[in-house]
Amino acid sequence: xxxxxxxxxxxxxxxxxxxxxxxxxxxxxxxxxxxxxxxxxxxxxxxxxxxxxxxxxxxxxxxxxxxxxxxxxxxxxxxxxxxxxxxxxxxxxxxxxxxxxxxxxxxxxxxxxxxxxxxxxxxxxxxxxxxxxxxxxxxxxxxxxxxxxxxxxxxxxxxxxxxxxxxxxxxxxxxxxxxxxxxxxxxxxxxxxxxxxxxxxxxxxxxxxxxxxxxxxxxxxxxxxxxxxxxxxxxxxxxx
Ligand SMILES: [Zn+2]
Numbered sequence: 001x002x003x004x005x006x007x008x009x010x011x012x013x014x015x016x017x018x019x020x021x022x023x024x025x026x027x028x029x030x031x032x033x034x035x036x037x038x039x040x041x042x043x044x045x046x047x048x049x050x051x052x053x054x055x056x057x058x059x060x061x062x063x064x065x066x067x068x069x070x071x072x073x074x075x076x077x078x079x080x081x082x083x084x085x086x087x088x089x090x091x092x093x094x095x096x097x098x099x100x101x102x103x104x105x106x107x108x109x110x111x112x113x114x115x116x117x118x119x120x121x122x123x124x125x126x127x128x129x130x131x132x133x134x135x136x137x138x139x140x141x142x143x144x145x146x147x148x149x150x151x152x153x154x155x156x157x158x159x160x161x162x163x164x165x166x167x168x169x170x171x172x173x174x175x176x177x178x179x180x181x182x183x184x185x186x187x188x189x190x191x192x193x194x195x196x197x198x199x200x201x202x203x204x205x206x207x208x209x210x211x212x213x214x215x216x217x218x219x220x221x222x223x224x225x226x227x228x229x230x231x232x233x234x235x236x237x238x239x240x
Contacts, residue, residue, distance in 0.1 A: 037075045037108040043084040043136065048223035051086045051139040056238060058104035063234035067104045079108030086110065087139035088131035090202070092118045097145045097229050102236060111137060117150030117198065118142055119169040120205050129212045132222050140206065140213065140222060143236070144199040145229040151195045152185035173198035192228070199226040199239070 046054070061067050088111040089099045099105075099112050111131040113124050120128075131137040153163070154170035174183075177197040183190050203226050207214045216222040226239040 037079040037106050038084050038086055040082065040084045040136075043086050043138075046086055046138060048138045048220070052141075052223060052225060052238070055087065055103045055105075055139075055141065056236070059102060059234075059236040061104045062102050068106075070106055072107060075107040083108045083135070085131065085135065085137050087141055088113065088128050088137045089141045089143055090114075090118050090120065090124065090128070091143040092116060092145055092148055092150065094145060094148065094150075096231055097143065099143060102229060102234065111135070116163075116166055117148065117154070117170045118144055118202060119166065119198075120202055120209070121169070122209075125206065125210045125213075128206065129210060132216055133212050138222055140224040142199045142202045142206070142224075142226045143229055144195040144226070146192045146195065146231050147188060148191065148195045151191050151198065155183075155185040155191065155194065170194075170198055173201050176201060196228055199228065202226075 086109060089103075090113045091097055091099045093114050093116040099114075100110065103110070111127070113127055115124065128140055132140065150167065151170060151173075154167040155174055158164070158167060173194050177190070177194045179190050179193050181187060181190060185191060203224055206224055207217070213222065213224065217224050228237045228239075229235070230237065
């Protein structure tokens, strides 16, 4: 599970020099990282905590400006015949929180669902059940973020077409957030506290409304986790 060669070396290996590496060495490098498209064997060998650890490492690469050197065309070729993603991530619609980038993952590594306020409905639950029960993903990650416009909209009781119903899904998090201070959308600390509560409530919702995912987690086949992304510094703060 150790990196015996610099990352640039094994990315190059996928293109040209694979024959120079012992196969076992090559597999060991890939299995310890989400930096290239995962094979079924590599994904299946990972435990849910290992998948979480890989996302943490990927975020460290992102925020330190040392992202993996990638060949998307090679990843496209490698993954076209089959996908073996290790995680399903539910994130916000916000243009500033692209999960593949902030976790530095490649094509075929993660299922991503995005909707304003990272809320769940039946379709999103069905997508997560497909990801884990049918496609073998090991981690469900709910990713909230700071300064979330959807959370601000819920706090402000914004009424706008279909958005009204979406914001209603966030409102329980406002009531559930214990906070001393001004409870308005102008108070960044309150907005972020509500966003964090929202992630926790969404996780509880997933467990309650999806017996399939709850059972997989109970068996240890998957992990359901939460995290908050900070727009200003690129850091993902994992809840556990
Ligand atoms: Zn948002």
